[in-house]
Amino acid sequence: MLLKDVADTSAAVAGVSGRLAKIDLLAGCLRRSAPAEAEVVASYLAGELRQRRTGLGYASLRDLPPPADAASLQVLEVDAAFAAIGELSGKGSTAARRERFRDLMARATPAEQRLLAALVSGELRQGALDGVLTEAVARAAEVPAADVRRAITVAGALVPVAAAVLAAGPDGLAQFRLTVGSPLRPMLASPAPDIAEALQRTGEAAVEWKVDGVRVQIHRDGNDVAVFTRTLDDITGNVPELAEAALALPVRSVVLDGETIALDPSGRPLPFQRTGSRVSSRVDVATARAKVPLSLFVFDALHVDGTDLIGAPGIDRWAALSAVVPASARVPRLVTVSVDEAQAFFDDALAHGHEGVIVKGLDVPYEAGRRGAGWLKVKPRHTLDLAILAAEWGHGRRQGWLSNLHLGARDPSGAYGPEGGWVMLGKTFKGLTDQMLTWQTAELLSLADGPTDGWVVHVRPELLVEVAFDGVQTSPRYPAGVALRFARVLRHRPDKPAAEADTIDSVLAIRGPVHA
Template sequence: MRIIEVARTSAAVAETSGRKAKVAALAACLGRAGAREAPIVVAYLSGELPQRQIGVGYAALRDVPPPADVPALTVAEVDAAFTEIGAVSGKGSVARRRELVAGLLARATRAEQDFLIRLLAGELRQGALDGLMVEAIAAAAGVPAADVRRAFMLRGSLGPVATAALADGADGLRAFTLEVGRPVKPMLAAAAPSIDEAFGKLDGEAAVEWKLDGVRAQVHVSGGDVRVFTRTLDEITERLPEVVAAVRELPVRDAVLDGELIALRPDGRPHPFQVTGARTATRTAKDADPVPLTLYLFDVLHLDGADLLDAPGADRNAALARIVPDHLRMPRLVTADPAAAKAMFDEAVARGHEGVVVKSLDTPYTAGRRGAGWIKVKPRHTLDLVVLAVEWGHGRRSGLLSNLHLGARDAESGGFVMLGKTFKGLTDELLAWQTRTLRELAVREDDWTVHVRPELVVEIAFDGVQHSTRYPGGIALRFARVLRYRPDKSAAEADTIDTVRAVAPVMD
């Protein structure tokens, strides 16, 4: 398959706002690609590289050679070139990577150059997010979208799922099963502004669990082997010897457990999130006195040979209670009384935690999706937004990137809707960190503003939402302030513009 076909599909998807039209264009391209090249095409149309990072920054894309006259580059040739570029290391590697990039671009037409440059720069925002790509794979292969979605949940990557679907249809998708040792995409929670509203979305009794300001942990147990993964499916086992030791005490042979890691003070109150984040980000636990992490488990996906993904939440919790002692389980209350749930909420907040998660007792474990089965309630309005650009500071902040441009995801178009700017809540440490980090994500800049790849997620507190003619979404956040950065979240997991409107009513 030629890369021009992918480039044209990308442009067509970007130019249409209709979900069905986007899916149709993506499906047609995948159908032409076939099973062998499907993983590469899926990645490119999702704005990603199969190799993930190949060491090409914005500087390497500034000097573009004259374009070719006729499109001849194939998908396989581009993929091989990216692999070669990513393998370059050692002295002179920067110059060599630029040479290889220039050589690739010299073989591309103007349209292909534009596509490849935006792909490498992380600016391919045509809207082919996971949800649309799942539907496109289903349409191209003639299989139910639910089957593709489940396979994606279990495999954690759409490329292999596309290959299986296009090659073997539904039978190929059924081959994806939960494997102990291979992390699955975690189930996510929707948001509600109050306990009453959360209970209003569920029917009858529900479980109310503390919501911690920690790091999500998926724990896989196989015999005496314990492995720990983050919500981004990265393994952090070697950093957590105390967690591994605690899990080895459980009376299980094989299990997949879901929970949260958090650093607690001696009085039981949580350390700031930065302490937990720094502890899980440490490559080894060789510090003289590392801050210990406490593991709270709240779900089980597999237990001693039995998959529990499709079991009701109440049954999964009963299985968890059989093998996990109280001190390792998330505090939980099952009730139909919103007042009792509010008391649980107040206790969690009083102990320094974020709030609670209200969970249906009937819902299966729908990994990788924000469904109505789990609903988080916090005492303040917070959103996970994406940094779109940042302005240079002045006065005491001269020389530092300060004022953040904040965007919510547009689930329909796949782009981002700007909701305002803020420089509030930034400590000196955060200012220094974001200046370094955002410069690395820069795609273009002028004397005042640095525009960045939309990859960095930041948690924002705000007092409300108001109408605005200044921003394209017609709304803006009131008194937005930075709480923390969320390197554990991808931009695809940021809150949507619809969530913004649902969490906080728009005020005049």
């Protein structure tokens, strides 16, 4: 199959709004792929490369060569090219990767260049969410969508299921069974604005602390233990205390879902980076463990002693969990229908330094890899009015717009630079609609403070944006040593002068005290 077929399909899917129309287009493209091509085609339609790491980033998308006039790239050829790029390492590898990528882009038509750039940047926006693509895979393979969804739940990913069912039909789904030792993609929570709204959606529910740690899935089969992250990476050797906790349970086999986090002596969370660094460190684990011990908060059981629990109601999974996991390793939990009780529980979670709560419907099954409506996360939302210091030209469907915004707070005392200057806190393109992108591009170009034909356009800090974010984290990348977590733009504030932007002191106050 030519890459052009996938690129044209992606563009067509982006151009229609109806769910059924999107499914028809995607299914047609999947049906035209050969069995050996199905995995690559499904990956590209899902907006991702098969290779987890290629070493390519936004810098690779600068100064691209002119597009080819005619389509010649085959999907398997492109996949092999990305695999080869990802294998480059050592001195000079960065330049070599970019050169190989340029060679690939030189053979791509305009539509193919847009697709490849979007795959590299992770900005393929065509409205083909997992649910839509799942339905398309089922239609292309002529199997019930429910069977495909069950296989995805066990596989933890859509793409391998698509490859198997498109190659072998219903028989291809038989290989996807829950296996202790093989990780599943975790179930995710959808946002809710407050406790009252969450309980209105769920009715009586379990309300649990939302711990800001690292998501872990713990598998035990006899004396063998494996610990996986939410991205399915095996970190067993990095977290011996979690393996020991699993071996101490009165079970033969178990699969648990939870969070691990580093706490200070008073039981409050250390900055997230401390937990992240500890979990990812493979060097001198014993010393790292002594300095930053990890605590475990388990909140779900997917398998216990030969019984698979994925399809069981949440209340039954918790009962199975409580029977084998001690209270000291379980997440604090309250079952209630009362908004007042749930709000008090939420306030207590915040008082202990945690992110908020997860409100879980009692009858909800475990939907691996899905952001289900039965789990709702409630967190306090912080907002600031910040200045746009610069913006980056977008790629993919945002090409031609100034998209990624560099955000800054006022520094009236000059603690981190010139007095009355600005302190950068990070970048974001989240929350920007097409209408907002169009307006801000024109506005920022009028404020440009230098050339506008480069990757980054610096502007006079006169346009403010109201930004929502989940918290403030330590970051050595920026002058004040902090950055915003999960920042997204709520609205532009042309009505506010730059002098009314929030200050760096306001940002540091949200972060709170720093732990040594």
